[in-house]
Structure formats: C-alpha cells, structure tokens
Amino acid sequence: MAKREIPEINAGSMADIAFLLLIFFLVTTTMDRDKAWIRNIPKKIEVPIPPEPIEERNIMAIKANDANQLMVRGELMENPDNISEKILEFYRMNEQLSQAETESAAANPSHPGYNYPFYTRIDLNYIKAKKKEAEAAVDEADMNPNVDAEFVRFLQSIVDGWDDKKEALQFYGKPILPEISTQAHVRIEVKQKTNYGLFAKIHSEIEEAIFELRDATAKDLWGVSYKTISARVDTDDREKYATEFNQFDLLELLYPRRIIEVTPK
Template identity: 30%
Template sequence: MARRENPEINAGSMADIAFLLLIFFLVTTTMDVDSGISMKLPEKPPANYDPPKIKEKNIFEISINRNNDLFVDGDVMELKDLKEAAKKFIDNGGGVGNPMPGEEKGKECDYCTGDRNPESSDHPNKAIISIESDRASDYEVYVSIQNELRRAYAELRNGLAMKKYNMSFAEIESAYKKSGNKDKNLEAKVKEIKNSYPQIITDLDPTESE
C-alpha cells in the first residue's frame, strides 16, 4: 500500500499578506492629536508707540499660585464660579467705551445687561482679562480657566445675537463658514457681535515661587 504524503501549506505569500494588512491599518487608523489652545499673538508695536493708560477697574485680574489656587482680584474663587464672575465684569457697562467701527467717539453700552457699577468695567471693549500663573502650577488648571473664560464670551455673544437676529452667534458663524465666508450679510453680523464683545485676554509672564 502506497504511503500518502501530508499536503504542505504554501506559506510563501504570508509575509506579503501581513505587509498589506499593516499598510491597511496604518492608513485607516486615526490618531488623536492635541490641538491645544488657539491663540493669536499680538503684533510688535512700533518703537515710538505710547500704550494707552488703562484704568484698574477695567482689568479682571486672575492669578494661579503653585498650589493651583485661583484668585480673582485678590480674592479666592472656585473654578465653577469663574464664568459668571467674568460675564458680570465684561457686561457691566459702567461707563463709556472705545469708539466702535464707524464711530467718532465712544458711547455707553446700550446692549449690556450688567449692574452698571461705576467701580467695575466701563464697556465690553475696554474690559481686559489678565491671567498670571506660577511656573509650578498645573497646565491643566490654566487650560480649565481659559475654557471658562471662552464660555463666558460665548454666552454673552450668543445672548446678544439671539436678541438681535433670533439666532445664536454660533449658528450665525457656522452659517457664514458654510457659505465659504462669502455671505456679506452674515459677515457683517459676525463682525458686529465680535466687536460688541471682543475677547480681550492677556497672559502675564509666569511668576517664580520660592
């Protein structure tokens, strides 16, 4: 009786198949990328530039110590309370603002819903938020503070846009982008809301704790 040989499996192409699968997974797999915080750096002023004098009441001072404690205008504050405190400061409307585009001189804020406290900010376009952090503080805390401040501006802009156009600012901005940034009517609305509540956030040089 003849002896039957076991059939052999041709493994010559296995390496090619594994290589193709590797390429497939490399091409189709998405990777998370931390985009960070979008910041636009200011342009360098000319040599003879004379900076404007800023009233102390128009500055919302935020500081973070090495223990990640949050201070606002020298007083301790919880992160959860920062957004509302920032909105109250920005929207105070206690005086005359800088001239808006097309205006010769500044006017009082006729759209602000704040307390009109003369000891707080004069106008949203004069309200400056200043952040000072310690070099030993956590970056995550700094990012959380930035997020709360951006939420404050977003809510103020959305509220004004709803009053004027029955649409949130986010909806107007999204529609403008969908138009390929070509719709002049939407462009004018976006600029008007942004000029009404300009996002003015400055970062001071980090302090060095001892």
C-alpha cells in the same frame, strides 16, 4: 470566428481583500480631532508706543499661584468653574446703563458698577468725529519725518477700526451701539509652576463666557445661535455667508475677546 465562452472570474476572495483593507483602516483611524483655542502672541515691538494708563475697573484679573490656587478680581476662588460667571458679570454689569447713568456711576464710588468697565454709547456722529480725529493724527504723523512707519501704520489701523464700527452700527439697525471700554480686558497671570491644566481651564472659562454673551445677543437680535454663525464664518466663504460675517463682526465689537497673558517671572 467561433464564439468562445468567457470564463467566469471567481469573486469569492474579493471579500477577503476588502476585509483586509477594512481592518487596516479600522486600526489606523483616529476619530478624535485636534481641538484647541487659537491665541495671538503680541508682536515684538521696536518702537515703543506710549502706554496709556489702565484703570483698575477695566481689568478682569485672573491669577493663579504655584499651588494652583485662584484669585479672581482680588477674591479667592475655590472652584474654577465659577470664573465664567465672574466674566459675565464683568461684561454685563454696566451694559444697560444710559449715558447719563454711566456718568453718574463713574463719579460715585458706592455705585455697584463702579468697579466694572463702563460702556460708551456710540452713534454715527460720534464715529464720524472720532474718525476725523484719527485721520488728522495720521496726517500729522505722516508729515513728521521723525515718526517711524510702523507707528503710522498703527495710527492707520485706528482709522480703519472706526470704519469697521460704522459698518457694524449700520448693520445693528439701531441708532446707538453700546461699546465696552476699549481698555476692558481679561488678564491671565499665572506663576511659573501653575499647572497647564489650570491655565487651560482659565481659557476654557473665558471661552465659555464669551460664547454665552454672544449667543444670548445673537438669539435676541436674529434668533440664531452663535454656534451656527461661527461655524459659517469658519468656512471662510464671504460671498455665501455675508450676513453671518456681518453678524460675527458686530458680536465681536459688542463683546470683544481681549486676553492678555502675562509672562510669569
């Protein structure tokens, strides 16, 4: 068979085709990513869990009215950028007090930290005792036929909470772990006509403060930034980043993000 020469294909129009596709993707690309803060809505409860009275000092109240004016912990605030400093103050005021100092401050209304949440210094024995207490409560509720299953689950979650704290303490490496009052929370109270812009600004400031607190501690304890830790936790790869997950859990325990958003009336 005679060897035939293969005709060359003209590739000159290849560039044209590629350009066409390129322009299509150029036009349809949106580079801005969707960025948001994730928040949980409280579950609707049928079984009322008896509410505990909350002390004034544990509430970091941020209020905004219909005219978009701010009131933070009872003080008017002109510039919303200052909210994060107030939140930092809320968390840090009594953080360094020892157990004895905490007790004396709680009894002394003229103490500068009197109106701020107090920290409990928890050690292994304290956790064990509390866990036993919580387990006893679960057993008691389990025996009682009048108690709803949902409530038993709630009690069980308390027991699990103490287990988590035990792990966090072991990871912390120090004998004592300061834990902010379990009641301490940030409360957002807006009015019906408050702008979403201001509402978002409040969330932004809370997020800034929490980041600041956790970042400072992360750098202090391990020399890594919180940004790195949270980015690795976001990958959901527990095996690869076990250390980061432990670090993250500990930071969450030290500086919990507890936010209550009050529905405007």
